[in-house]
Amino acid sequence: MEDHWNDVYSSKPQETLGWYQEDPQPDLAMILSLQMPKSSRIVIAGCGTTTIIEHLIQEGYTNLVLVDLSEVALQILAKRFSNYNFEYIAADLGSNEVYHKIYGMAIELWYDRATLHFLTGDEQIANYRKNIGLLEPNYVMLAQFSTEGATRCSGLDIRQYDRTSLRKILNHNYTEVESREHIYVNPSGGDRPYIYGVYNRVFEE
Numbered sequence: 001m002e003d004h005w006n007d008v009y010s011s012k013p014q015e016t017l018g019w020y021q022e023d024p025q026p027d028l029a030m031i032l033s034l035q036m037p038k039s040s041r042i043v044i045a046g047c048g049t050t051t052i053i054e055h056l057i058q059e060g061y062t063n064l065v066l067v068d069l070s071e072v073a074l075q076i077l078a079k080r081f082s083n084y085n086f087e088y089i090a091a092d093l094g095s096n097e098v099y100h101k102i103y104g105m106a107i108e109l110w111y112d113r114a115t116l117h118f119l120t121g122d123e124q125i126a127n128y129r130k131n132i133g134l135l136e137p138n139y140v141m142l143a144q145f146s147t148e149g150a151t152r153c154s155g156l157d158i159r160q161y162d163r164t165s166l167r168k169i170l171n172h173n174y175t176e177v178e179s180r181e182h183i184y185v186n187p188s189g190g191d192r193p194y195i196y197g198v199y200n201r202v203f204e205e
């Protein structure tokens with residue numbers, strides 16, 4: 001699967017990718033509404049070459065952990081952000097690699113747009129859930145293809161989500177802060193309905 005994503009990032013200009021956001025909304029506004037301290041560590045899970053990084057920097061968030069299966073995507077980012085001291089983690093979010101590679105970091109936000117939905121196997125999803133459960137980010141924001149829309153992306157099958165199934169990615173230590181639907185229009189003009197969920201960790205007494 002790494003090969004597929006490495007080919008994508010090696011062969012296509014970022015502006016033509018079916019998930020490219022020139023203005024990364026509503027993601028950015030939803031993140032800013034959490035009013036997290038500027039020193040917060042943000043994990044971008046399945047970062048690709050996302051433009052939200054420039055916007056987060058502009059807002060003062062520079063403690064970023066950029067995780068992706070594709071080494072090529074991470075290399076593009078490392079070049080683009082050579083002035084910043086980001087963590088680059090090549091790992092499969094559907095395995096326990098991620099947990100092992102970033103364990104011990106206090107994470108304020110785990111943000112995943114359009115990566116979880118590529119995990120179609122039950123074991124992969126269980127591992128993804130386990131990673132979040134063990135890493136215990138304070139907030140989790142997930143934005144994935146909804147049951148209203150496409151069943152494939154980048155030539156691959158995806159798993160669709162609705163509000164309930166997205167909520168179930170988090171264990172009972174998380175409470176839903178916000179859920180919303182959003183129709184993203186891709187560079188070819190196609191509608192891609194997404195479901196967004198934001199969750200907050202509840203601390204037990």
Ligand SMILES: C[S@@+](CC[C@H](N)C(=O)[O-])C[C@H]1O[C@@H](n2cnc3c(N)ncnc32)[C@H](O)[C@@H]1O
Nearest residue numbers: 005046047048050068069070092093113114115
């Ligand atoms: C549709 S792109 C979204 C990229 C970015 N989140 C955005 O919104 O622009 C999906 C990304 O997930 C990465 N990816 C796919 N499967 C993955 C996995 N199992 N573990 C980590 N990253 C994965 C791909 O390399 C790709 O960069």
